[in-house]
Amino acid sequence: MSQVSASFEVDVEHLHALGVVDPSSSKSLDIFSSGQLNSNERLYFSLWGSKLLSTTSFEAQKKIFQKGEDVAVAYFIVSGSLLAIDGQQIERLGPGSVLCLADGLAGLPAPKTVVTVTPVQARIIPLHKVDHMVPNLPHAIRQIIRTTVKRTLALKALPKGVL
Numbered sequence: 001m002s003q004v005s006a007s008f009e010v011d012v013e014h015l016h017a018l019g020v021v022d023p024s025s026s027k028s029l030d031i032f033s034s035g036q037l038n039s040n041e042r043l044y045f046s047l048w049g050s051k052l053l054s055t056t057s058f059e060a061q062k063k064i065f066q067k068g069e070d071v072a073v074a075y076f077i078v079s080g081s082l083l084a085i086d087g088q089q090i091e092r093l094g095p096g097s098v099l100c101l102a103d104g105l106a107g108l109p110a111p112k113t114v115v116t117v118t119p120v121q122a123r124i125i126p127l128h129k130v131d132h133m134v135p136n137l138p139h140a141i142r143q144i145i146r147t148t149v150k151r152t153l154a155l156k157a158l159p160k161g162v163l
Contacts, residue, residue: 009094010044012079023049044096047076053123058116064099065114071104073124080120084112101125102152105134105145107162134163 015021018036020028023045031037032045047053053076058064064075067086077097084091084099091112093099100110104127134142146163150156 005089005091007092007094008097009081009092010040010096012044012095015041015045020045040096047123048078050123053125056122056124058120058122060116060118062116062120063113064116064120065110065112067111067113068109071100071108071110071127073126074101074104075099075122076125078121078123080122081117082114082120083117084114086112098125101127102149105130105149105163106153106155107159108153 015037018031020031020037022028028045028049032042037045055078056075058080064082065071075098077093077095077099079095082093082097082099084093093114099114099122103109103111134145137145142163146158149163150158
């Protein structure tokens with residue numbers, strides 16, 4: 001029997017109710033600056049509006065990652081719903097979720113199979129670009145990224161040569 005073990009999504013309807021409907025509109029930027037958004041909403045807003053990320057769409061019932069496959073890109077979910085499946089464990093994911101970023105940064109394969117339930121709009125995080133940027137960051141920032149990746153993946157250490 002499958003078991004839903006976790007669920008995550010930013011309440012996009014709440015953002016729309018506040019007037020955040022376009023990340024580059026002046027009203028949305030005012031709301032972002034006002035302090036009305038929680039940390040997950042602020043992160044969502046920042047990634048949603050990032051000019052550094054391109055957008056892609058997936059139709060319903062589309063496999064995005066297969067467990068064990070190499071990870072070349074990560075995705076930030078803007079809209080839609082997905083399931084992350086690992087054996088009998090199922091996680092429900094929605095807007096604000098980030099798929100396979102920590103795994104890709106650590107050089108690890110996809111830990112779960114991820115499929116769309118509804119049509120999904122996502123922002124693409126190309127890991128080869130991140131890999132080129134990280135060595136140029138200040139040492140303290142690199143250490144924060146390393147620690148975050150290790151904590152996210154529950155690792156004691158990262159593979160040699162990673163980050």
